[in-house]
Amino acid sequence: MEQEVVLIDCPDEKGLVHKITGVLYDHGLNIISNQEFVDAATDHFFMRTAFEGTDNSGQxxxxxxxxxxTSANIRLTHKGNRKVVMMATKEPHCMGDLLLRHKYGELSADIQAVISNHETLRSLAESFNIPFHYISHEGMSREKHEQEVSEIIEGYAPDYLVLAKYMRIFTPEFIENYTDRIVNIHHSFLPAFAGASPYRQAFERGVKIIGATAHFVTEDLDEGPIIAQDTIPVNHTHTAGEMAQAGRDVEKVVLAKALKLVLEERVFIHNNRTIVFE
Structure with missing residues (x-):
């Protein structure tokens, strides 16, 4: 029997859980799982409910x-794979990890294609029978390059874009076209060491932990709502290069975790923060 998920957020008030579950009961639906949370700081209510039964989504x-x-935000969606287009530049670890997980059904994803501004990763994508689109940025304005990228993306009509180490900064216009639909992996435990060369920055500061952050992309560089993070310990014996190598292992795990949460409709965005029901 097909399952659906409803996600609701609104200002908190008494009886919300009863009202929501009552509607589902009246439709003869069977609740599979239910999670709710009230943000005490904003007095805002969040609830994710998975259910099965008669398919009458509109009613x-x-x-x-x-x-x-009347201010309630309601998302009602079927469980199942979401269409994804990946973007990457030269580093293979995040892209390769997602392709492998995709091949063995570990993500609720249908990876449609990979888009890159270099040819480096073509053989990796094609080894998984995933279409690879190379669009060089050389001699091209950022706007023109994004226009050509967008034409490829729109041909696939994806639900989400995943930046698997795509090392270019988007214009605000591009981001606006995919609001809350671009997931990025940043090679640092944000908000520390945003921008370029975070492992060099971490090395120079003598940090004792390094990490990675998966977040939604917004116009503010590396400041979008955070979906998932993780860290590993390091010490004074690690060089910047060794930190980067260890960090790559964290990056791919964090990106995979974040993408799985997003694709399973477990993430709310509210006031540049996320509420995540794991």
């Missing part, structure tokens, strides 16, 4: 709207 959503405050 269910309308009944939820009638039962809840």
């Amino acid at each position: 269910i959503k309308q009944d939820l709207r009638d039962a809840l405050p």
Whole structure:
């Protein structure tokens, strides 16, 4: 039986859980899992419910709207794979890890294609039978390059873009076209060491942990809502190069975890923060 997920957020008030589950009960639906959270700082309510039963999404959503405050945000979606286009430059570790997980069904994803501004990773993509599109940025304005990239993306109509070490900065116009749909991996435990050369920065500061951060992309560089993070310990014996090598292992794990959470509809974005139901 097909499963669906409803995600609701709104200002908190009494009886919200009862109202939501009551609508699902009235439709004869079976709740598989339910998670809720109230942000005490903003008095805002979040709830994720997975259910199965009769497929009547339009009426269910309308009944939820009638039962809840008018300001409620309601997302109702089927469980299943989401269409993804990956973008990468030269580093293979994150892209290769996602392709391997995809091949063995570990992600709720249908990876449509890889887009790159270098040819370096073509053989890796094609070894998994994934279309590879090379669009060089040389001698081209950022806007023109993004236009050509966008034409390829729109041909696949993906749900999400995944930046698997794509080492270019987007214009605000490009980001606006894919608001809350671009997932990036940053090779640092943000907000520390944003921007370029984070491992060199970490080495020079003598840090004792390094990490990686997966986040949604916004116009503010490396400041988008954080989805997942992790760290590993280092010490004074590690060179900047050794830190970078260790960091690559963290990066691919964090990106895979974040993407899985996003594709399974477990992430809310609220006030540049995320609420994540794992």
